[in-house]
Amino acid sequence: MKGRGCWDKASVRSFCSSGCLTKFKKDDSGDDDEAATPADKSELHHTLKNLSLKLDDLSTCNDLIAKHGAALQRSLNELDGLKIPSESGEKLKAVNERATLFRITSNAMINACRDFLELAEIHSRKWQRALQYEQEQRVHLEETIEQLAKQHNSLERAFRGAPGRPANPSKSFSEGSLLTPKGEDSEEDEDTEYFDAMEDSTSFITVITEAKEDRKAEGSSGTSSVDWSSTDNVLDGASLVPKGSSKVKRRVRIPNKPNYSLNLWSIMKNCIGRELSRIPMPVNFNEPLSMLQRLTEDLEYHHLLDKAVHCTSSVEQMCLVAAFSVSSYSTTVHRIAKPFNPMLGETFELDRLDDMGLRSLCEQVSHHPPSAAHYVFSKHGWSLWQEITISSKFRGKYISIMPLGAIHLEFQASGNHYVWRKSTSTVHNIIVGKLWIDQSGDIEIVNHKTNDRCQLKFLPYSYFSKEPARKVTGVVSDSQGKAHYVLSGSWDEQMECSKVVHSSPSSPSSDGKQKTVYQTLSAKLLWKKYPLPENAENMYYFSELALTLNEHEEGVAPTDSRLRPDQRLMEKGRWDEANTEKQRLEEKQRLSRRRRLEACVPGSSCSSEEAEKEADTYTPLWFEKRLDPLTGEMACVYKGGYWEAKEKQDWHMCPNIF
Structure with a gap:
């Protein structure tokens, strides 16, 4: 039985190496909420192919064990026919029994492995069909929700345009509010x-x-x-009050917004409950x-x-x-x-x-x-x-x-x-x-x-x-x-x-x-x-x-x-370049943060939490933290110097952030 245990572990290791268990774990994790992609289907076919190959390997091993086991049995029978001392005969008989037991155990292990792999293959197909059905149902549900939203909108517009509804209610005060009519293009x-x-x-x-x-x-x-x-x-x-007249002629238009189509939900669905300022978003x-x-x-x-x-x-x-x-x-x-x-x-x-x-x-x-x-x-x-x-x-x-x-x-x-x-x-x-x-x-x-x-x-x-x-x-x-x-x-x-x-x-x-x-x-x-x-x-x-x-x-x-270059590129309508520039600026900012983290030198009294806090601590140039006597909170208050620096055009103290 010891030999069987060794074979069982080997078979499990072989099965794991095929990637099948990894696939099953991924499916059970709850993160696989996307529709089946060609890559997913390719991975499944590859896994099934590996399973078939492993099954062929096990069958080959079974044939080899059976062949060599039979040869070993014949050799032991031949030794048993020789004239040898009685003590050696008893040992030979014990070896013969062990060989027979080993052959029986190996055959049982091979049969169990074959049954296991066949069962895994059958259920894998069932799970794939069930997964495909659920994905189709989800797509159908999304289409239904969208259709219901459109019907809801049509009913609402029909209700607003129905005869008998006041089209232009008079201005009056009621319940402490000013009622102002809204047009149909509201x-x-x-x-x-x-x-x-x-x-x-x-x-x-x-x-x-x-x-x-x-x-x-x-x-x-x-x-x-x-x-x-x-x-x-x-x-x-x-x-x-009329708007003031400026000595400087200000612009009255900017380039028109490009017609870029982008699905907000495709990006936001993985961000539920998260702080949006920590999520990298395209300029779109x-x-x-x-x-x-x-x-x-x-x-x-x-x-x-x-x-x-x-x-x-x-x-x-x-x-x-x-x-x-x-x-x-x-x-x-x-x-x-x-x-x-x-x-x-x-x-x-x-x-x-x-x-x-x-x-x-x-x-x-x-x-x-x-x-x-x-x-x-x-x-x-x-x-x-x-x-x-x-x-x-x-x-x-x-x-x-x-x-x-x-x-x-x-x-x-x-x-x-x-x-x-x-x-x-x-x-x-x-x-x-x-x-x-x-x-x-x-x-x-x-x-x-x-x-x-x-x-x-x-x-x-x-x-x-x-x-x-x-x-x-x-x-x-x-x-x-x-x-x-x-x-x-x-x-x-x-x-x-x-x-x-x-x-x-x-x-x-x-x-x-x-x-x-x-x-x-x-x-x-x-x-x-x-x-x-x-x-x-x-x-x-x-x-x-x-x-x-x-x-x-x-x-x-x-x-x-x-x-700011990415913002300027976006205003000009060059959104692809703006996205590239935005990534560069964000990486530059992350690098600056790491440098502040490294400023808390190893061997000092700074703990990891203090180091993290130090990394996020910034000393403003033009504002300083003070206790607000009215609210009891710490807040940044202007400390002066900016307009004087602008008048002198002395910006040596400004960091290089762009």
Whole structure:
């Protein structure tokens, strides 16, 4: 039996070397979610061929064992016939019995191996047929899902065009929102994903009242009897400020986007649950702007803050600050392409004192997680700073983009200091349908000098909700919690404010919930989105400001995003070259990280974890880490020196990142 054991191990080793077990393990791993490719079929045929060869080898071994075993038996019988001492005869008899036992055992082992291989071959064919069936079913299921999505879209359009539906509902306030009609060419018309209707989507109700009744209500409610028409002149026409004229002629178009077809799902399906900043993506999914430039694009409606400087009332000023915070999302409605992840140490400046009255500087201060520091100075009397860390996860059907970090805004004359955080952005229809983006969540803006607050609510879109798409509502309250203004509108079009003259609780609903009823004056426009440039659909839906952000400019730092070669090649439409250049830059960045890791020299007190941390630690050039006394968090704050270096054109301290 010992001989049988040896043969059994050898046969197993031979079987493993054929690659069959490796194939079975791969099939059981759960990673083989691709359709059968010609390479897979070739590998299967090769494996079956190897199995047949091994079976032939075993048959040959069987014949040889049988032949040599019979010869050995004859030799032993001949020896048994010789005249030898009785003691030798007993030993010879024992050898003869062992040879017979060995021959029987070998034959049994060979037969077992043959049966095993035949059974493996039969089941291999069965498994192949089952796998092919499952792959066909998956393809059929994907086609069915796509067909259902198209039918869903057709039914939705038919429903919207059905007679009896109001084609152009009148503008009115209801449930604390401004209802704005959407045309049939709205973003949601094609392949849209919907959410269930939200319960209690708004926490208040507004009722518009006449001015005469307002004054009576104001007197009876004990509020300050201030003439609305005379005190809110700063808010009047806030969005009608003409754009400044620049001494420098700015470009008004970029090369049209090439028509490259690429399946997003084919790349994203292997990235579920992963941090997107760590996944190398081709430029085909990008737009020719960096994240630093997108952050600077939030300043497009800077005139709202210029207006806010002249507000004598802190709650009026809060209305304009809230409108500014909402306006930063208006550029995202059609912008489903991702910006370039900046290189560590990359910067972007916006020097527009002549027409916009401000200077802005961004620097990428961390790579993992990606984090950018931003500082803006306006000659009109305000400054803004922030450090934003982007956390993005792919969830299967959608991508969640969560900007982390506080935004600070300070007005020099009044000392009013506002702090807020961004809401969550979600890109839908990753698998099937047209990509679309939505904003959701709550934003609280706090004036840390007066303790005034503004609660903004971004409602996620729902097909079953009566609320309009992209709706935003809000209430501006003073330090005592008393509401002064109700804000309403949409993050992609406009925001309005209504002065509150009286508030009271509503009657409890059937479910016991109670809302606050605000009696307000007529709404006044705070902000309205600028129309997109002509041919914007072929220029990545860039706004007029976005078209100028990547325009070549002399005198900028060598780390400026305008000088990034892969981004420039993409803008010119040379995407293949841009992808090659992008890989080169990413490898260069990885090499720099390894060098920082090696800087923690062997034999020192650095542990592996400390070395990893050291590798990801970057000392910014123009910003420095400080403790934010208002939020209690560490954040990068501008330390100065950039504009002085630009004036001298002294960039010796800048790293070579491109």
